[in-house]
Amino acid sequence: MTWSLRGKTAIVGAATAHLGEAPGYSHMEIAADAARAALADAGLSLKDVDGLFAVSMHSVFPALTCAEYLGIQPRFSEATIVGGSSAVIQMQTAALALENGLCDVALIVYGSNQRTASGKLHSPSGAENLPYEKPYGLRAPIAGYAMSAARHMYDYGTTREQLAEVAVAARMWAGMNEEAFHRDPLTADDVLGSRMVCDPLTVRDCCLVTDGGGAIVMTRADRAKDLRKAPIHLLGCAGGHTHRQYSMMPSLTTTAAVQSGREAFKMAGLSPADVDVVQVYDAFTINAVMLLEDLGFCAKGEGGAFVGDGRLRPGGALPFNTYGGGLSCTHPGMLGIFTTVEAVRQLRGECGERQVDGATIGLAHGNGGMFAHESTALLGTAAAL
Amino acid sequence: MPDAKPVPGGPDATYFAFLEAGDWRIQRCGSCDTHIFQPRVMCPSCGGEDFQWVAPSGKGIVHSTTVIRRRPESGGDYNVCLVDLDEGVRMMSRVEGMEPTEVAIGMAVAARLAEQDGQTVVVFDPAPTRAVGASA
Ligand SMILES: [Zn+2]
Numbered sequence: 289m290t291w292s293l294r295g296k297t298a299i300v301g302a303a304t305a306h307l308g309e310a311p312g313y314s315h316m317e318i319a320a321d322a323a324r325a326a327l328a329d330a331g332l333s334l335k336d337v338d339g340l341f342a343v344s345m346h347s348v349f350p351a352l353t354c355a356e357y358l359g360i361q362p363r364f365s366e367a368t369i370v371g372g373s374s375a376v377i378q379m380q381t382a383a384l385a386l387e388n389g390l391c392d393v394a395l396i397v398y399g400s401n402q403r404t405a406s407g408k409l410h411s412p413s414g415a416e417n418l419p420y421e422k423p424y425g426l427r428a429p430i431a432g433y434a435m436s437a438a439r440h441m442y443d444y445g446t447t448r449e450q451l452a453e454v455a456v457a458a459r460m461w462a463g464m465n466e467e468a469f470h471r472d473p474l475t476a477d478d479v480l481g482s483r484m485v486c487d488p489l490t491v492r493d494c495c496l497v498t499d500g501g502g503a504i505v506m507t508r509a510d511r512a513k514d515l516r517k518a519p520i521h522l523l524g525c526a527g528g529h530t531h532r533q534y535s536m537m538p539s540l541t542t543t544a545a546v547q548s549g550r551e552a553f554k555m556a557g558l559s560p561a562d563v564d565v566v567q568v569y570d571a572f573t574i575n576a577v578m579l580l581e582d583l584g585f586c587a588k589g590e591g592g593a594f595v596g597d598g599r600l601r602p603g604g605a606l607p608f609n610t611y612g613g614g615l616s617c618t619h620p621g622m623l624g625i626f627t628t629v630e631a632v633r634q635l636r637g638e639c640g641e642r643q644v645d646g647a648t649i650g651l652a653h654g655n656g657g658m659f660a661h662e663s664t665a666l667l668g669t670a671a672a673l
Numbered sequence: 674m675p676d677a678k679p680v681p682g683g684p685d686a687t688y689f690a691f692l693e694a695g696d697w698r699i700q701r702c703g704s705c706d707t708h709i710f711q712p713r714v715m716c717p718s719c720g721g722e723d724f725q726w727v728a729p730s731g732k733g734i735v736h737s738t739t740v741i742r743r744r745p746e747s748g749g750d751y752n753v754c755l756v757d758l759d760e761g762v763r764m765m766s767r768v769e770g771m772e773p774t775e776v777a778i779g780m781a782v783a784a785r786l787a788e789q790d791g792q793t794v795v796v797f798d799p800a801p802t803r804a805v806g807a808s809a
Pocket of ligand 1: 702703704705706707716717718719720721
């Protein structure tokens, strides 16, 4: 079968809202402000939106809540919750819906007030009964990632210093991003010497807990040409998942990003060597190591040495999480939308001091649960078509 | 009564009814002999629907481990780990009888039933290291 979504749709609007702390704002207000900004970015308005893609950590019926608040009655709605992977894989569904005429303007939107509302990573899944894990007090999600990190170290000799380099590089990028929550310099010693949370991960191996929202607007490529900004085309998008409960993860050191990456690259007709900017969901430093392996940027087991040589830093060989990522920029619970917004901004050349010169192909990768769901999108400028 | 179904309901209820009776059992598929954990209404390997409820050997190897750091006044640090049972299934648990920081990947462990908050849970103790070539 040769039919493909490659280049059929494009991102025409992208925005963030209320990153950091938004005291007194509800999650829906934050999401709506992101939606408003993304539509303004596209030169469209809410009345144009007939496809809604919404997820939330705070709502049982995110599509219903969001559409009601925005005052729209979409023709197509989708709210598949696969954790922080959701917004990236929703681009695949949006492309399918747009291409088949089920909607003409798709809005993917997310917002959370988890920092000022509770100060903790909020999750409706906390109410779910998991009787085979609950008695042991698994501190989710960090304990799962910690056990993957421990196993990766055991199997491949990955070191805590290599993990720390991921956080150091993220902070260097964040230093060039006014939206970033933490911008002061961070050293490997700072990471290694900070408070241990779940061995071998310290608090600086962990993402932030912030407020914030993000949104993107997609249309079919023919309509995208006439909008306010140069369209960023969806060249490939794919997902996969391996488990729900961490103890059911088939291999602690290999994720469904093997599948999502392979399929997304295949759809796009690209390989990792073609990618100019990489935005990968860095909930924890180990994410960068394992997901870069699984996406094919290096071989399984070599991720520690790969990230450890400084290549993720500004000026390095692999521009990675150029906004500072979940580790230093923002982490309002589900990061997928923010990986995508940054990829779009880089491909449009909007990133100022942190701009990667001449970026034409970007990768946005979402990760959900404890390495449970993985989704990969390849985006490109018109030059990449 | 290894194959008896002790309570009405599905495999989850059966599992916990055995456990509460102090009798830890897991499913083994009657069609393909695969051990199954967590309990299922059909075998994930072959789709089979006939099971025996068998007592695991209790022997296992720590597949990965972490220390959940916690303030002393909240109870202090504790271990969470994944154990690969000799039967070929993996479960979440903890190793007791040693410092949580001393629990190591590759360690041989043995299961024990413990009471916790009014329910029976499977925990593990360090076991003598097995000879090279022993099943793991
Ligand atoms: Zn079977």
